[in-house]
Amino acid sequence: MNENTRHKALAAAKSHLWDAFVIVVCMLKGGTGKTTSAWFIALYYAVVLGLPTLLLDADAISQSAYDWFKVAQAEGFEIPENLVVERFPFDDIAEYIREKRSQFGAIVVDAGGGSARILHEAVTEANRLIVPLAPTKIERRKLVATFDEAERAAARNERDVTAHVVLVKADDRTSLPRTAKEKLLEPVKGEGIGPDHDEPFPLTETVIHSWVHYMEAFGEIPTELSEYAALMKELNAV
Numbered sequence: 001m002n003e004n005t006r007h008k009a010l011a012a013a014k015s016h017l018w019d020a021f022v023i024v025v026c027m028l029k030g031g032t033g034k035t036t037s038a039w040f041i042a043l044y045y046a047v048v049l050g051l052p053t054l055l056l057d058a059d060a061i062s063q064s065a066y067d068w069f070k071v072a073q074a075e076g077f078e079i080p081e082n083l084v085v086e087r088f089p090f091d092d093i094a095e096y097i098r099e100k101r102s103q104f105g106a107i108v109v110d111a112g113g114g115s116a117r118i119l120h121e122a123v124t125e126a127n128r129l130i131v132p133l134a135p136t137k138i139e140r141r142k143l144v145a146t147f148d149e150a151e152r153a154a155a156r157n158e159r160d161v162t163a164h165v166v167l168v169k170a171d172d173r174t175s176l177p178r179t180a181k182e183k184l185l186e187p188v189k190g191e192g193i194g195p196d197h198d199e200p201f202p203l204t205e206t207v208i209h210s211w212v213h214y215m216e217a218f219g220e221i222p223t224e225l226s227e228y229a230a231l232m233k234e235l236n237a238v
Contacts, residue, residue, distance in 0.1 A: 018052070020104040021045075022097060024126040026111035026119045028149070029142040033132040033168040035064040036214055038110035040228035041130070043221070046083040048229065051105030053083050056097075058122060059112025060089035064218075071219030079221060091117050097125040116149045123153035128235065129163040132208070135170055135180030140191070143184075143201065147193050164235060165201045168208040177207065206231040 025038040038055060046053040057065035069085040079085075084104075088096055093109070100107060111122045123129055129150055133139050147163065154161050165184060170177040181203065183191070189198040208214065208227050 018102050018105055020054070020097075020101045020107045021128075022101070022107045022109065022126045023128045023130060024109045024111055024119070024122045025130045025132065026109075026113070026122070026146065026150075027131050027133060027139075027142065028113055028116060028119065028146045029139065030062075030113040032113065032134055032139060033208070033214075034113065035059075035062075035068065035110055036217060037130065037132045037166070037168065037208070037228070038065055038108050039068060039217070040214075040222070040225055041232060042083060042106075042108040043080070044225055044229060044232045045106035045108065046080045047223075048225070048232075049106070051082065052103070053080075053106045053108065054100055054104045055083065055085045056093075056100075056107060056109045057085070057087045058089055058093050058109050058118050059114070060118065061112060061114045063087055063089065065110040068218055072221050075219060077219075077221040089118070091115075091121060093118060094121040094125045097122070116145075119146070119149050120153040123150050123161065124156045125159075126157065126161050127159055129161060130235075131163065131165045132168040133165050133180070133184075135167055135176040140180065140183060144191060144193070144197060147201070151193075162238065163202055165203045166206065166208060166231060167203070169210045170207045171210045204231060204234060206234050 025034050042053050042055040045051050057063050066087045109122050111119050131146055150163055167177060184201040184203050189196060192198045193201060
């Protein structure tokens, strides 16, 4: 969030009027790091920016984000007072987001990987779509379908929604991250975005690596946001 946006948000807080910045985290495939990303992003808005934040678990299958919250509670971790975690695995999620906008400064939606309809409805209300992508061929195969659905949803969105692919689970000891970047930035026809599916994906400069810190974070409230803090600073400067 740039300084101008932050000042507006703080001014809204004083008048108790919000218009939440909505971040949808989604990829139409399971196991891509969506829940971990959603949690770290929500903590950035709640802890670093100090905004009342809603983390909305909209995964109708696993509900891992809400499970993370319940485990953290049971283990005695201190949940930030300005962070609310809810389950909402229903198709009318767009209406629910609209209802919640005035109550929060930020809403982070873990849209799961099993429902194109939930992705579609969430993106119609989003300010930003973040697509976590592990740098493997099987992950990239679902990227085109994810963006096709997101583009259809964006046509119904009255806001200036932006989309960003973030490489996650990257291991620089292998050639996978480098190869993935090349394929995303110089796709062959049929494997990119745009009318002919040959345009580059909007790839962030920040890369999330396959650190134990992320893999073992489930059920905890991490205080070190590491590369996710850098990611949010990059995106909020756009």
